[in-house]
Amino acid sequence: MKKLLVHSSSHTYPVYIGENVRFEAEHLLKKTYNSILIITDEEVERRYREGLEKFFPRSNVHWSIIPSGEASKNANLFYQLHTDAIINGLDRKSLIIALGGGVVGDLAGFVAATFMRGIDYVQMPTTILAHDSSVGGKVAINHTLGKNLIGSFYPPRAVIYDTCTLQSLNLKEFRSGYAEIIKESLIADEEFFNQLLESDLSQISSQKLTEHLFKGIKIKANIVEEDEKEAGSRMYLNLGHTLGHAMEAELGYGVLTHGEAVAVGLLFSLHVSELHFSAKLPFRPLLHWIRANHYPLEHVQKFHTEAIISRMKTDKKSVNKQVKMVLLEAVGKPALVEITEDNLRVFLKSFAKRLVEE
Known part of the structure; x- marks a missing residue:
């Protein structure tokens, strides 16, 4: 134990x-x-x-x-x-x-x-x-x-x-849970992130699962202790959740698992981060891992942009209906950034296109 x-x-x-x-x-x-x-x-x-x-x-x-x-x-x-x-x-x-x-x-x-x-x-x-x-x-x-x-x-x-x-647990539930572990690694530990990308979720051993869980919980515990009431760094734990929560609500709770929605949100956060910071981030390796483990991505092509933006405005990080997203300047270096509606429309459109092309 x-x-x-x-x-x-x-x-x-x-x-x-x-x-x-x-x-x-x-x-x-x-x-x-x-x-x-x-x-x-x-x-x-x-x-x-x-x-x-x-x-x-x-x-x-x-x-x-x-x-x-x-x-x-x-x-x-x-x-x-x-x-x-x-x-x-x-x-x-x-x-x-x-x-x-x-x-x-x-x-x-x-x-x-x-x-x-x-x-x-x-x-x-x-x-x-x-x-x-x-x-x-x-x-x-x-x-x-x-x-x-x-x-x-x-x-x-x-x-x-x-x-x-x-x-x-079935594979769908494994996918859901591992999206949050991926999130934690992106926030704090690039080496851990790279280890996770080597994982085939259909063949995870009990020992490896326990190791991943312990590392993920430790990352979260460290952040929570630093900022219990989400006044600062704890907001970084919402990486991927701005779009993820919006998709869950818009599609109807239960259509996607929470983790499946967060996985899409993580990809979107990396996409926006690359454009906002002009940085090179592991969008393609994460996309490859998500596809290899059969996360559902098809909903991105179906949602209505204005409806998703409206949902994103109700996110708990938003102030005066201005959308704030957790982005990454680099793996292990998160930042909270305000995104204008106009830019959000551009990012959502280019993200949907990128998923088809890459």
Whole structure:
């Protein structure tokens, strides 16, 4: 088992990564709670509830099951989970466990942040993608006009990351998760980025996966500790997300996975960076890797430019509806840059053309 500590302004919390660590949750938490509410989705419940219940046999453990998918990060389910917490007798000395991927983690974390003005919660990720969302304390639900627009900064008490739960993931979920690891490497570590480009996602060993996850989480943890509330450098973790979030919202949540949309957004960020900074960046190597691992790129040719720009204006980095993007002066050297609407139109058009030609 690997362990690292993340320091937030309110407390320090551990991240545990290893095989079967979910079964050690009670021992790892080292704290007694009056009640525990485990929030998960239908697919994760089917796979893991029976096994976990053997290690949580107490009468004060309750379950709330939500539909799988991004569409569940909505206000109605947020309210329903509060109702579940009340009916099951949770109080200020209770715990919420977010068992699942990024959707479950974001939603359950936001419930914990707001129930009785905040109770403890633990992230228990079951996807590669959730290595990113489970660390750093950003919790949220979606609005119909944009992704993650309703939320808070609320760090967990622990992250318990059982890599055995990743063995059942399909290639689509691997793609989704690895886009965020690629993002982290582009922000901070060129050598790590080049290593990742050598990876065939259909043949990743358990050892290599654990190594990649640990490096990605460490990069994110370092940035979060430096800028917990996203006033400065933490914004760099949004590399690829300005277009990615806009595509998710415009196509309808669930058409693309979050990571698939971010992968397109990363390519777009490199394209814009090259033009804005007159720099040579690894657009072509990343495009080759994305194609080799079968990320969907065809949606770029279909979206309406003005609709995408309108979505990009609602991005959380935007101020006075001016689009701000995280770009790269070089791999490992991110910068936040304001992009005019006129330039954005040009960049989107040339990006779509470049994907066809290269």
